[in-house]
Amino acid sequence: MCVDATRWNWSQRYPLDVFTANSKLSEFLDILTPVQIGRRKNAFKEASRFINNAALGGGNGPVQKSFNDDNDRYPDVRVDIKVDVGLAFVPVR
Numbered sequence: 001m002c003v004d005a006t007r008w009n010w011s012q013r014y015p016l017d018v019f020t021a022n023s024k025l026s027e028f029l030d031i032l033t034p035v036q037i038g039r040r041k042n043a044f045k046e047a048s049r050f051i052n053n054a055a056l057g058g059g060n061g062p063v064q065k066s067f068n069d070d071n072d073r074y075p076d077v078r079v080d081i082k083v084d085v086g087l088a089f090v091p092v093r
Helices: 018-031 034-039 041-056
Strands: 063-068 078-083 088-090
Touching (some): 018 088, 041 088
Antiparallel strands (some): 063 078
C-alpha cells in the first residue's frame, strides 16, 4: 500500500474561483516528489479539466470526485477534489 497524502483545506466566505483552485492544484507539483507526480500525471490533468469545466458552468458544489491514472501497480494513487459545502470553481470576474 502506498500512502503519500497531501491536503489543502480551505474555508472562506466567498466561493473559490477557478484561478485560485488551479493555482493551488499546481502547488502540489512543488510539494510532491517526481515519482509521486509521475504516478498522478493524468490525474492532475483530469482534475484541472474538471475545475475548468465547472467554471464554464458557473461553479460546482458540493462535490466529491477522485481522479487516478488507472495504474494497476498503484491503484490507490489519485487526486481528490472535495467541496463539502457551498460553491467552488466559479469564474473569475
